[in-house]
Amino acid sequence: MEETSAVGQQADGTLEAQPEIVRPSDDLADSSLPPDAVPKTNPQRWRRSLIGIRTHVAALVIVAAVVIICRYNQHAGHDYGDDFSLYIRQAKALTNGQISAVIRQNEFTLTHSSWHSFSPSIYPWGFPLMLAPLYAVWGIDYNVFKLFEAVLLGGFLLFLYGVVNRRVGRLGGLVVMATIGLSVAYISWTDTVLSDIPYLLIVYLTLWLLDRVRTRQQFDGQRLWPLIVVGVAAGYGFSTRREGAALIAAVVAAQAAWLLGRWWRRDRAQPFAVRWSRLVVPVLSFVAFVGVMRVVLPSPLLEHVDHTGLGQIRANLQAYGLSLAEQIGLKDPGRAFPGASLWGFAGSASVAKVMFALFLAFSAIGIVLRLATAFAEDIALFTYLVAATLIIGIAPFRDSRYIFSLTPLLVYFAYQGIATIPTAARSLLAHPDHIRTYVAAPIATAAIVLLLVGNGTDTWHKTEFRYDNGTYTLPGAAEPSWQQLFTEVRTATKPTDVVAFFRARTMVLYTDRNAIQSTGIDTVISNADYYARRKDASNYSQAPLDTESAATLGFTLVWENSQFELWQVPKR
Numbered sequence: 001m002e003e004t005s006a007v008g009q010q011a012d013g014t015l016e017a018q019p020e021i022v023r024p025s026d027d028l029a030d031s032s033l034p035p036d037a038v039p040k041t042n043p044q045r046w047r048r049s050l051i052g053i054r055t056h057v058a059a060l061v062i063v064a065a066v067v068i069i070c071r072y073n074q075h076a077g078h079d080y081g082d083d084f085s086l087y088i089r090q091a092k093a094l095t096n097g098q099i100s101a102v103i104r105q106n107e108f109t110l111t112h113s114s115w116h117s118f119s120p121s122i123y124p125w126g127f128p129l130m131l132a133p134l135y136a137v138w139g140i141d142y143n144v145f146k147l148f149e150a151v152l153l154g155g156f157l158l159f160l161y162g163v164v165n166r167r168v169g170r171l172g173g174l175v176v177m178a179t180i181g182l183s184v185a186y187i188s189w190t191d192t193v194l195s196d197i198p199y200l201l202i203v204y205l206t207l208w209l210l211d212r213v214r215t216r217q218q219f220d221g222q223r224l225w226p227l228i229v230v231g232v233a234a235g236y237g238f239s240t241r242r243e244g245a246a247l248i249a250a251v252v253a254a255q256a257a258w259l260l261g262r263w264w265r266r267d268r269a270q271p272f273a274v275r276w277s278r279l280v281v282p283v284l285s286f287v288a289f290v291g292v293m294r295v296v297l298p299s300p301l302l303e304h305v306d307h308t309g310l311g312q313i314r315a316n317l318q319a320y321g322l323s324l325a326e327q328i329g330l331k332d333p334g335r336a337f338p339g340a341s342l343w344g345f346a347g348s349a350s351v352a353k354v355m356f357a358l359f360l361a362f363s364a365i366g367i368v369l370r371l372a373t374a375f376a377e378d379i380a381l382f383t384y385l386v387a388a389t390l391i392i393g394i395a396p397f398r399d400s401r402y403i404f405s406l407t408p409l410l411v412y413f414a415y416q417g418i419a420t421i422p423t424a425a426r427s428l429l430a431h432p433d434h435i436r437t438y439v440a441a442p443i444a445t446a447a448i449v450l451l452l453v454g455n456g457t458d459t460w461h462k463t464e465f466r467y468d469n470g471t472y473t474l475p476g477a478a479e480p481s482w483q484q485l486f487t488e489v490r491t492a493t494k495p496t497d498v499v500a501f502f503r504a505r506t507m508v509l510y511t512d513r514n515a516i517q518s519t520g521i522d523t524v525i526s527n528a529d530y531y532a533r534r535k536d537a538s539n540y541s542q543a544p545l546d547t548e549s550a551a552t553l554g555f556t557l558v559w560e561n562s563q564f565e566l567w568q569v570p571k572r
Contacts, residue, residue, distance in 0.1 A: 059157075062177060066154055075473065075474050076478060077474040078192065083194055084194060086509075089102050094135075106122055152200075153186060159204035163381075172448070179455055182455045183407075206251075209230050213254075220274055235248075235285065245387070246384045262274065312394050316395070316398055320393075327403075329458060362413075362417030364417070366420075414447075485563075500527070500569075519541065524569060530558070531545065555568065556570075
């Protein structure tokens with residue numbers, strides 16, 4: 001008996017043969033058929049179930065390994081980029097009911113500092129809501145918070161696998177998942193307490209839920225709760241990071257594709273029947289969730305930042321190109337481990353750059369291919385990719401972690417693009433199915449395995465470095481010298497005093513004093529009662545002050561240790 005083509009859901013929900021170039025053999029791929037459409041006497045049914053169990057176990061093993069690797073590579077304390085401080089303060093406020101107080105304190109910091117772009121007025125509350133139970137039990141415990149980040153990364157990988165294996169088969173799904181999971185860039189950022197990894201989990205949870213609604217024909221079905229859950233998940237994504245607005249765009253795009261397919265294949269003799277009220281449920285759920293969150297936990301829907309606009313896109317795309325290369329194993333992240341080089345694969349920078357160019361080309365080919373042949377299936381992924389890229393691209397600041405949710409989609413589309421190479425000649429052969437089964441999928445999988453090797457090698461080196469050098473406390477708030485400073489500030493100052501410090505939000509977290517940061521001494525004199533100055537001669541985010549100028553201006557040295565000086569500012 002000839003092998004049948006893979007079957008998938010179309011835009012109108014009907015079952016129709018899918019392009020053979022993007023799905024491996026039945027032994028490796030998920031069947032998209034509804035359970036009642038598969039004959040119970042199918043002799044391959046139990047074999048498929050066994051393969052499914054094995055691959056799902058393999059996915060869990062990969063996730064467990066990634067979580068262990070993350071935990072092993074984490075260090076005590078936290079670095080002193082103090083975004084984490086505001087997240088923890090917001091989590092603390094949720095446990096003690098001082099929500100308005102944390103908002104007022106941060107607004108004070110922004111109003112009285114010499115510039116304001118180092119912090120939003122308040123972060124969206126999605127991540128603090130996750131942290132709050134941990135803070136309630138353990139207080140400020142970076143080991144607990146970082147383990148939580150590692151577990152959330154593992155959860156993201158499971159949902160990524162769920163989204164991808166439906167489209168490229170189980171083996172391809174495992175390879176894509178492992179490629180991202182073993183990326184030094186992702187592993188390294190679990191050593192921080194930030195919202196990027198939690199947001200990543202929510203994005204792929206939402207896309208996975210949306211897939212289930214689409215494949216189960218629930219866009220205008222009888223049950224409302226699947227549609228409500230999708231909208232709420234998208235709303236939680238937006239309430240964690242504002243680029244989560246791209247999630248509701250993806251939901252609407254999937255609905256529009258389904259509706260278009262339904263209309264196109266309608267029976268011309270019958271009226272076009274759609275439960276229109278069902279189509280607005282996800283959007284209404286999104287709006288309702290975001291609205292309730294904003295009322296109960298105030299935060300701006302859109303934070304105004306100077307210089308935001310389309311003029312930033314070109315520079316951002318160039319910068320994020322390097323970040324993307326880091327995340328797929330073709331360029332070593334500078335933060336990963338000492339001695340990391342720049343471009344490199346198999347010891348060659350040239351090979352790495354050629355591979356990166358090919359990766360971008362095949363990602364583009366994969367996007368075009370999938371929109372041409374499986375529009376309803378992948379329009380949501382494409383829409384999220386484009387919308388989130390636009391939101392991130394217009395911002396005047398950048399960081400490699402901002403594109404964490406985009407990289408897996410590009411790897412997936414590259415897989416689909418690579419699969420077109422052997423399939424291009426299928427019409428010349430007597431058995432084109434064999435190309436799909438034995439050539440296209442293995443070649444695409446092998447190509448992504450090269451990226452897996454690149455990421456795995458970097459992760460091995462980072463872990464090896466960690467083994468050779470042991471653990472240590474990151475330079476920042478948990479270091480003894482920092483803790484000595486915070487203790488002295490709590491002792492020497494009054495609760496109403498204002499402290500100038502180059503990491504104002506961290507000062508507020510540990511001392512509950514209002515704080516500002518400034519590069520000008522005049523601002524310090526005008527707006528602060530005390531000045532906590534680093535001794536390392538760096539004037540990054542702090543005003544210059546030496547002994548001679550301090551005496552001239554009337555500053556009084558109150559306390560010092562090996563890293564810091566605490567000066568009393570002259571009365572205004």
